[in-house]
Amino acid sequence: MLEELKRFEAEVDTALKGVKDPEGLEQLRLRFLGRKGRINEFFKRLGRLPVEERPKVGKILNQLKARIESTIASRRSELKEQEVPRIDLTLPGRMGWVGHPNPLSLVIDEIIDFFVGLGFTVEFGPEIETDWYNFEALNIPPYHPSREMFSSFYLGDELLLRSHTSPVQIRVMERKGVPIRFIAPGPVYRVDKFDATHSPFFYQIEGLYVDQEVSFAELKGDLEAFAKHIFGESVRVRFFPSYFPFTEPSAEMSISCPICQGKGCRVCGDSGWLEILGCGMVHPNVFKSVGIDPDRYQGYAFGLGAERIAMIKYIIGDIRLFYENDFRFLDQFR
Numbered sequence: 001m002l003e004e005l006k007r008f009e010a011e012v013d014t015a016l017k018g019v020k021d022p023e024g025l026e027q028l029r030l031r032f033l034g035r036k037g038r039i040n041e042f043f044k045r046l047g048r049l050p051v052e053e054r055p056k057v058g059k060i061l062n063q064l065k066a067r068i069e070s071t072i073a074s075r076r077s078e079l080k081e082q083e084v085p086r087i088d089l090t091l092p093g094r095m096g097w098v099g100h101p102n103p104l105s106l107v108i109d110e111i112i113d114f115f116v117g118l119g120f121t122v123e124f125g126p127e128i129e130t131d132w133y134n135f136e137a138l139n140i141p142p143y144h145p146s147r148e149m150f151s152s153f154y155l156g157d158e159l160l161l162r163s164h165t166s167p168v169q170i171r172v173m174e175r176k177g178v179p180i181r182f183i184a185p186g187p188v189y190r191v192d193k194f195d196a197t198h199s200p201f202f203y204q205i206e207g208l209y210v211d212q213e214v215s216f217a218e219l220k221g222d223l224e225a226f227a228k229h230i231f232g233e234s235v236r237v238r239f240f241p242s243y244f245p246f247t248e249p250s251a252e253m254s255i256s257c258p259i260c261q262g263k264g265c266r267v268c269g270d271s272g273w274l275e276i277l278g279c280g281m282v283h284p285n286v287f288k289s290v291g292i293d294p295d296r297y298q299g300y301a302f303g304l305g306a307e308r309i310a311m312i313k314y315i316i317g318d319i320r321l322f323y324e325n326d327f328r329f330l331d332q333f334r
């Protein structure tokens with residue numbers, strides 16, 4: 001049996017040296033030290049040896065068992081150190097979240113780009129305005145019925161959230177004088193209930209061009225070029241007489257419905273036309289309120305709703321979608 005133990009010991013050493021991974025090592029452990037393993041077999045046979053040989057062989061067997069145990073333990077830690085973490089390099093990586101502009105910002109930027117190309121600058125005004133800038137300087141005296149069109153949210157008697165971007169006309173002419181040519185984008189507020197096309201908070205873009213010889217023909221030409229830039233070359237425009245206290249004459253500009261090409265559909269209410277902005281020649285009283293001589297200067301002005309333009313351009317059925325921050329909607333405009 002001693003001979004046999006020697007051979008077994010050699011076998012154990014080669015096997016443990018050759019093992020490559022923790023699973024193989026566990027199999028060897030079971031084979032050598034497990035309940036039905038080789039060491040236990042030897043222990044069983046120990047009982048059948050002559051009594052005087054048993055202590056000697058028993059001692060060798062115990063030493064061998066202890067040696068196998070410690071070799072297995074040290075092999076285990078060696079293998080653990082060599083273990084390469086399993087990385088699946090073929091897995092697609094986790095993307096970081098990348099934001100993008102709201103469709104409304106895209107449209108506003110596009111409109112700004114167009115007018116900057118025509119030589120306009122970009123100006124801004126405060127969202128909290130005085131009665132003077134929002135109304136009186138724009139030829140809307142107290143109790144004038146047209147205040148209804150622009151009814152807003154008041155903060156005390158004098159201050160209100162501006163109900164259009166037209167007050168920026170006054171502020172910029174006061175600050176920079178004339179000639180002047182600028183657009184003024186920004187949020188405005190109105191006592192309008194939410195529905196598919198109205199919101200109490202929306203964006204307008206104001207335009208003002210004042211010089212000594214600005215004509216209604218230029219207004220029409222520039223706004224037609226603008227419509228074609230935003231909606232495509234095939235779009236047609238139409239000017240309708242309208243009324244704004246701060247322009248004379250005043251007009252509303254419509255474009256041929258880009259969805260049905262003017263044939264009539266649900267979006268344009270079967271008319272074939274969509275109204276997109278208000279415009280006109282600056283009223284002499286507006287010039288007077290900022291100390292500019294209306295006999296020397298003329299100008300055109302316009303104001304459009306940015307949501308309206310974005311809704312037509314991207315065929316968006318409800319204005320509320322712009323403000324709800326639903327990624328299912330927003331992610332379509334990456």
Ligand code: FA5
Binds near residue numbers: 166201307
């Ligand atoms: C004005 O606000 C004038 N200040 C525009 C103007 C400027 C005319 C300069 C002449 C010269 P109006 O109230 O029509 O006009 O509003 C202009 C645009 O704002 C409308 O064509 C519409 O597109 C948009 N708009 C008006 N009310 C709302 C609302 N509640 N929600 C969303 N968009 C609106």
